[in-house]
Amino acid sequence: MNIAVRVSGLHVSFGARHVLREVDFCVPAAGITVLAGRSGSGKTTLLRSLNRLNETFPGCRTTGRVELDLGRGLEPVYGGSGVRPRPLNEIRRLVGMVFQTPDVLPVSVARNIALPLKVVAGAPATEIEERVRRALTDVGLWEEVADRLDLPAERLSGGQQQRLCLARALALEPAVLLLDEPTASLDVRAAADIEELLLRLAGRYPLIVVSHSPEQAVRLAARIVVLSRGRVRRVLEKGSADAAALAGLLGEDE
Numbered sequence: 285m286n287i288a289v290r291v292s293g294l295h296v297s298f299g300a301r302h303v304l305r306e307v308d309f310c311v312p313a314a315g316i317t318v319l320a321g322r323s324g325s326g327k328t329t330l331l332r333s334l335n336r337l338n339e340t341f342p343g344c345r346t347t348g349r350v351e352l353d354l355g356r357g358l359e360p361v362y363g364g365s366g367v368r369p370r371p372l373n374e375i376r377r378l379v380g381m382v383f384q385t386p387d388v389l390p391v392s393v394a395r396n397i398a399l400p401l402k403v404v405a406g407a408p409a410t411e412i413e414e415r416v417r418r419a420l421t422d423v424g425l426w427e428e429v430a431d432r433l434d435l436p437a438e439r440l441s442g443g444q445q446q447r448l449c450l451a452r453a454l455a456l457e458p459a460v461l462l463l464d465e466p467t468a469s470l471d472v473r474a475a476a477d478i479e480e481l482l483l484r485l486a487g488r489y490p491l492i493v494v495s496h497s498p499e500q501a502v503r504l505a506a507r508i509v510v511l512s513r514g515r516v517r518r519v520l521e522k523g524s525a526d527a528a529a530l531a532g533l534l535g536e537d538e
């Protein structure tokens with residue numbers, strides 16, 4: 285099995301608060317890995333360890349090892365003794381992240397994608413229009429917004445904004461995609477659209493998705509990593525637990 289992410293002996297603390305303890309797990313190169321666990325178990329912190337976003341918070345201390353396949357086999361982004369990790373901006377570009385609430389930029393639909401393409405990826409001006417179209421097509425948004433590319437992105441529906449955020453991440457040609465409760469702020473229909481999209485994208489990228497919903501975890505995941513109080517409690521492969529069993533496991537943590 286090809287591995288996209290390997291985490292070994294990871295500890296994260298914020299000041300005196302020890303949030304992740306001795307975390308070990310792998311993410312296969314294909315399919316969706318869901319991080320599940322009770323509120324406060326450390327799911328978001330673990331996700332943010334993978335693109336080193338935790339470092340933006342004061343008092344954060346990380347030890348252990350995180351390795352990602354960013355296109356040339358597993359390489360350390362933390363803890364590779366003697367190996368200098370890639371610059372942070374390169375890691376952030378190659379590890380796309382989508383948040384719970386769509387964080388569209390306060391510019392037009394097209395510029396939401398064009399701007400990071402220009403500033404972060406340094407894409408040549410001649411390529412930008414085509415790459416914007418391709419990214420919007422990838423997330424099934426092109427048909428809906430082709431005649432409204434100059435519309436402020438905030439005027440799209442919540443589900444469309446979340447797909448735009450995904451398109452923005454995809455346009456940067458990531459190696460791995462992180463999604464922190466990507467459907468939590470959406471209605472049932474928009475959430476179903478995003479789930480369908482994630483299952484489709486999982487054929488092309490390793491996806492790591494934080495989810496609060498046992499039903500959603502079971503629908504999406506090839507592998508579920510269950511966190512409890514900052515530790516990995518179980519790793520469930522597809523088919524080994526249904527939603528009720530997973531809910532039971534999470535409930536034991538109360």
Ligand SMILES: Nc1ncnc2c1ncn2[C@@H]1O[C@H](COP(=O)(O)OP(=O)(O)OP(=O)(O)O)[C@@H](O)[C@H]1O
Pocket residue numbers: 298301303321322323324325326327328329330341
């Ligand atoms: N930047 C930070 N500074 C201080 N403490 C933090 C920070 N980020 C997270 N924590 C603490 O780490 C613990 C785990 O938080 P985290 O957000 O990772 O959990 P979670 O499982 O994602 O929770 P939820 O499901 O409620 O989003 C919490 O006690 C939280 O208060």
